[in-house]
Amino acid sequence: MRYYEFTPAPGLAQYVDCYWFMSGSGPGPAGTPQVQPIVPDGRMELIVNLADRFKRHHRDGTVERQPVLLLAGQITGCVLVEPGPTVDLVGVRLQPAGAAALLLVPPRGLRDSLIDASLVAPLLVRDIADRLHAAPDMPARLRILNRHFAGVAAAATAPDRAVAVAIEGILACNGRVRIADLATQLGMNRRTLERRFQATAGIGPKLLARIARFQFAFANMQASEPRTWTRVAYRCGYYDQAHMIQEFHDFTGASPSRFFAGQTLLSDFFLTGTDRAPSHL
Secondary structure (H helix, E strand, O other): OOOEEEEEEEHHHHOOEEEEEEEEOOOOOOOOOOOEEEEOOOOOOEEEEEEOOOOOOOOOOOOOEOOOOOEEOOOOOOOEEEOOOEEEEEEEEEOOOOOHHHHHOHHHHHHHEEEEEHOOOHHOOOOHHHHHHHOOOOHHHHHHHHHHHHHHOOOOOOOHHHHHHEEHHHHEEHOOOHHHHHHHHHOOOHHHHHHHHHHHOOOOOHHOOOOOHHHHHHHHHOOOOOOOHHHHHOOOOOHHHHHHHHHHHHHHHHOOOHHHOOOHHHHHOOOOOOEEEOOOO
């Protein structure tokens, strides 16, 4: 499986975090379904599927075929997906502060939802799948994405600046920040920050901070050999190992040891902080 991330054109940076491409064969032997976990990263995404459709596996045992144009709201727990035999995905990872401006729908209402983007944000995705299908190579796809979202952004309102600053502060320290202090620095009370955050990012600042710290811990666990959970816990700002394991369970549905014992290919790809190339060379 091949995975690439690219930064958007400079004028789109306040709306789009990155573009990503994934292609190849689905994980596992041919004809053998393999369910993969996707964990929260604090961002909404638009995903265009140009090959075999994915399936989402729900905890109650039901299986749901995913649309070609998928809009993933802020997820707060592990989502289980099954790739098709052939994978060709184009993803647009939205900035936490920029999603509301581009979508023109309240992000809070999309929380923990994976839905057909054409039903809720038709202007955002109009004709994009057809144009990406027709693109001959990756540079052509990147040009299509930059042009398309430049047009969408031109008609959008600017993101809430105070919330954008708060998000930058949370992500810069990997979630290790007191939300009350952050609100004071922005000249507002915590309740006002919470309300504006929910309207802009779809989740509250405390939850985003927890997700950011979880992502930091996840990356440290991947890099830690041998995996010593206590060392990772203190490095990432948890009270102790038990606190970190509980947070990990909340976001993945499993303990770290159990999670990493399974296949985590797609979660590995979607870790925040992946090296990126510019898309506007």
